[in-house]
Amino acid sequence: xxxxxxVTVMNExxxxxxxLDSLVVQEQPLEIIIVDAHSDDRTQEIVRxxxxxxxxxxxxxxxxxxxxxxxxxxxxxxxxxxxxxxxDEIVNPFWAEExxxxxxxxxxxxxxxxxxGYHAFEELERVELYHKGYDVTYPSCNLLYHKxxxxxxxxxxxxxxxxxxxxxxxxxxxxGGTIGxxxxxxxxxxxxxxxxGFLKQAFWNGFGRKQLTMKHGKLWSNYQPGKMIKVNLTxxxxxxxxxxxxxxxxxxxxxxxxxxxxxxx
Numbered sequence: 001x002x003x004x005x006x007v008t009v010m011n012e013x014x015x016x017x018x019x020l021d022s023l024v025v026q027e028q029p030l031e032i033i034i035v036d037a038h039s040d041d042r043t044q045e046i047v048r049x050x051x052x053x054x055x056x057x058x059x060x061x062x063x064x065x066x067x068x069x070x071x072x073x074x075x076x077x078x079x080x081x082x083x084x085x086x087x088d089e090i091v092n093p094f095w096a097e098e099x100x101x102x103x104x105x106x107x108x109x110x111x112x113x114x115x116x117g118y119h120a121f122e123e124l125e126r127v128e129l130y131h132k133g134y135d136v137t138y139p140s141c142n143l144l145y146h147k148x149x150x151x152x153x154x155x156x157x158x159x160x161x162x163x164x165x166x167x168x169x170x171x172x173x174x175x176g177g178t179i180g181x182x183x184x185x186x187x188x189x190x191x192x193x194x195x196x197g198f199l200k201q202a203f204w205n206g207f208g209r210k211q212l213t214m215k216h217g218k219l220w221s222n223y224q225p226g227k228m229i230k231v232n233l234t235x236x237x238x239x240x241x242x243x244x245x246x247x248x249x250x251x252x253x254x255x256x257x258x259x260x261x262x263x264x265x
Contacts, residue, residue, distance in 0.1 A: 001100050002029045003144070004077030008069035009034060009087035013041040015190065018090050020050045020057070026096035032057045033076055034087075035069040043087075067156030067164040070140070074147070074155055082150055084165075086141040090188040098185035099144050107149045107177035108169065110138030111185030131170055134179045140165035142187045149177050163212050170216055 005023060009016070023032050034047045036059065044059060051057040062072040074082055081103055085091065095111065102109040129137050143165060153171045156164045169179060 001081065001103070002031065002079035003081045003083050003096055003099065004031050004033055004073075004079030004147075005083045005085060006033045006035065006070055006073035006077065007085055007087055008037065008066050008073070009039065009043055010037040011039045011041045012043050012087035013039070013046060015088045016043055016046045019085075019087060020047070022089075022091040022093070024050070024054050024057075025093055026091065027094075027100070029079075030056060030096055031077070031079060033073040034059045035062050035073045036060070037063045037069055065158050065161060065164070066140075067160055068158040071155040071158065074150060077147065080147055081144055082147050083144040084140040084142075085187055086189065088190045089141060092186035092188070095185050095187060098182050102180050102182040102185065103144060103146070105178075106180030107146050108138075108172055108179040109144040109185065110135075110179060110181050111142040111144075111187060112181075112183045113139060113142045114186060114188050115191050116188050129166070132173050134169070134173050135181075136169035136173060136179070137166050138169060138179065138181070140168070141189055142185065145172070149175065153177075157215075166212060167215065 007019070012019075020032070023030070032054075034057070036044055036047070038061060044061075047057065047059045051059060058076065060072060060076060062069050070084055081099070083096075083099060099109055099111065128135050145168075149172060153168070153175050155168075157167050158164075160167055173179065
């Protein structure tokens with residue numbers, strides 16, 4: 001049960017050694033596919049150094065969105081399973097073992113993502129959305145797909161700036177796929193290290209949410225913003241809503257696909 005771990009990165013010099021150290025000790029068989037979006041720091045050099053010692057580490061260069069990079073990695077993958085994680089993560093030693101257990105039962109497996117960093121950023125919750133009884137908001141920083149299903153639904157939509165994972169999960173469920181959650185398949189994900197990074201991430205998250213409404217308006221029939229705000233509202237959550245709303249509006253104004261005319265929403 002070969003797992004192809006696909007990681008899209010750009011300028012991850014600082015975090016890359018920790019990520020690779022945590023991956024090379026995983027239960028085999030495993031291949032690690034790093035897709036670099038033209039980093040201008042030592043990211044590529046670090047990956048190549050590790051690849052000299054571990055022949056199951058591969059480096060490819062591909063620019064574009066995260067969806068573009070992940071799709072490129074998938075075309076190079078030899079495994080029956082495609083696992084997606086991010087470059088700023090550390091993987092629990094039993095992660096691959098746990099993913100394999102759940103992959104026997106589900107078409108898509110979401111692991112547990114533990115946020116590490118500034119505690120105020122850690123506490124911000126993921127907004128859950130359900131489709132046909134499945135939570136489709138499990139993030140692609142810890143997500144495994146059967147390759148056949150991934151290929152059947154056409155992979156990631158490269159148009160998305162963010163929320164490409166929600167779009168992918170939505171289409172997987174539409175195609176009859178099942179999604180399971182394994183709390184023991186753990187990755188540790190670093191939160192943004194600065195207030196600027198936090199705001200920038202919020203902007204693009206808002207942009208991606210609007211892209212979702214443009215493509216899957218019916219997805220939001222189960223969305224309850226009043227309930228969400230009542231349960232999750234904190235100071236940092238309120239701060240995050242401002243750039244997120246800005247991103248949402250920016251997408252509404254400028255977020256059409258290339259070649260599409262602007263349509264009223």
